[in-house]
Amino acid sequence: MREKTWVDGLLDYFLNSSTAVKVLASIIAIVGGLIVGLVIMLILDPSRAFAGFSTILFGLFRNGTQSIGNMLYYAVPIILTGLSVAFAFRTGLFNIGATGQLTFGAFFAVYVGVNWTFLGSFHWVVALLAGGLAGAFWGMIPGMLKAFRNVNEVVASIMLNYVAMYFSTLMVKTTIYNQSVARAFGPAESAQIPKGFFETLTNGSSLNYGLFVAFLVTAILHVILAKTTFGYQLKSVGFNRDASRYAGMNEKRNIILAMTIAGAVSGLAGAIMFLVPGRFLTIESNLLQEGFTGIAVSLLGLSSPIGVLIAGIFYGSLEIGGFYLQVTTQFVPELIEIIIAAIIYISALALFFQNIIYKTLKKRKDARLEATHE
């Protein structure tokens, strides 16, 4: 008999673990997306393609800790919107309204940040919470519509995205409008999320305590989903609404709570994005892109909080790569968006990949078994 080697062990591990196969499928999607990016760069400008490509991959190491800090800074809102989408998804709801909840949260955070200067050193905390609460309210609306009137949450939350966007424009104009530059005032310094020790640690990057919020929310959602009776109910409703009803669970309550929590997380993302120096609420009619990127990150992270955290950081690294790409080569940063889109496209084929991976592994195992018998 041939000894069992680590290769056998590894094959067994993948064959018995559906999560491992799924993760592998996500990684393949990422590699595939990057290759698509590379091919486009080769078509556009073959001479600089490889230099540009390595910038995308390794841009985050370009300026030492500063670029790593900036990467995380970019990643934080994406992680949060990703968590928002993922959490709703685990309850069987597609929260395409993350951008609206984010916008709604952002406005209230900035409003508190501009006006309530009497709060002193608690100012930023209150502004942050205001964003979360506003987002929660905005998420609760489609949740209630779904629970009580069976209105499809996708339709309701898409519409509410526009309502939130125009509401924000209207409210900015009437309350915190900076006439001279035609945009909102920035939050008072006391309302800006502190950078604390990140300032020195990351050599003056934009990274702030928002990172802790992202970590904390990831941990909380992970614990809720994995360990609590509440999470047990949410997942049960998500997997099988009929069986949950049969078991006596209150699916309406669960749907509303799931959407409210998802909204709160998106609202926090909005607050963190705008409670910084140099970024202002505008009166342009654009939906904020971060809400949609959250959907992509949630998919890539397999709708698990930890997965979303990792996928969000990966997204941040691409963003920073895109930033340097623009600085150092002729390529436009939109390439990054194309790569992300390709990754999502490919991960939508995840099931297909999972089957291929499974079959390949199985074949290798059979081949090894046969080799053993001979």
Next chain:
Amino acid sequence: MTPVIEMNGITKEFPGIIANDNITLSVQEGEIHALLGENGAGKSTLMSVLFGLYRAEKGKILVRGQEVDIKNPNDANELGIGMVHQHFKLVDTFSVLDNIILGYEDVDRGFLKKDEARQKIVELSEQYKLKIDPDALIRDISVGQQQRVEILKMLYRNSDILIFDEPTAVLTPQEIEELMKIMKALVKEGRSIILITHKLNEIQQVADRVTILRKGKKIDTLDVKDATNEMLAERMVGRKVLFELEKDPHAPGETVFECEGLTMRDPKTQKAVVSDMHFTVRQGEIVTIAGIEGNGQTEMVYGLTGLKPIERGAITLNGQDISHEPILRRNLIGLAHIPEDRQRYGLVLDYTLANNLILHNYFEDRFQSRGFLDKQAIESFAEHVIDKYDVRSSNGADSMARSMSGGNQQKAILGREIERDTDVIIAVQPTRGLDVGAIEFIHKELLALRDQGKAILLISLELDEVMRLSDRIIVMYEGEHVGEFDPAKTSPEELGLYMSGSKRKEA
């Protein structure tokens, strides 16, 4: 003589299981060849390979001695192979005629040649006594008639190798009798039939030979005239099976579950699907609602359990009026429910077995503290249920419910509901689609519960089961109570007349 169908060494794998492992099957011309096996034994997979729905990884198929490559159902049709699926493939809003010619239309410059088709259909239906109105809409005819349409569809396509997938599951005893006659007439004409079934009586009645599958492997092929039911069951399950169950005398206690004047309406059509239904169930008895599928039993159970609101009537559980209580309240007062659709209602398929076993009582103190699930308590409860109810799965308590076989899923649900220790248990078709071994197990458990003094309301379509378990039988027809019977003083034939609406007792 060359067999009309030969399948040699068929192997078909799905991720994680080998559904067919080197199976050999040979069917002679003009015979009815039964394919017997438990659920998950690989019967349907094998036939799907023959019909071109799946492709086997290994093995050869010979039709009339010629090796063939069947890539899709069209290839199968060309070779004269037809199949009546368990769930009919008919367009509800089309007429019988349209359904029969669908996909096989004769056209003249783009226009359908319906008159010729009609003539052919009328001829076929007279020849085989498949009485049917070609212009009736599918949605207006009975399930038995729909099955005839499926048979005519095969004949219209000149199929002479006919596959029937569990054809009697949806029929009344009278309709089964008819079907058996039709099948015999078909083979007399030189056609060959493969009959997928797990009902031993049917095999004895019509089949010439039987091939037994177990866990994806072929066990044996026997001449039916040399085989007894006991023998077949033993080979199918792999151990001896009891056919007669010991049953203590009927000694009912107090009434614990009662329903009066229950009326429910279909919200779309406003038709009453349950009207003025009434029954009582006492401790220590099994009351069975018998009836053909689709006569309001499903809706009645939804009403009783709270899954759907009722329009009128009173439901009393342990002396409390629960007519309008939410599901959770009914569960807590003491109602257990083994649902008809175990995958839709009974289980969360993407949860582990352990998680499924606490579906009703995850919030009880024994499974959680301060909102945090107690993994260990849940695991050990799961182990207990797995042991006690012989629930088998690949990975014990951590197996995904989805990966378990139908019989084991059902055992898990049964175990969970029994462990809740409620006074009343509603069991809806608890043995549907299960094999002899699992049926035996579930019947024994239900009788044991009855002897412990539980009140059991059984809803069943299988008359064998009704006769074997019931203390009292109520027949339901078109949503109404049409008669109550003592199983000792009635026969399946009498019940059949009430179930089909030919007779009714006036209350």
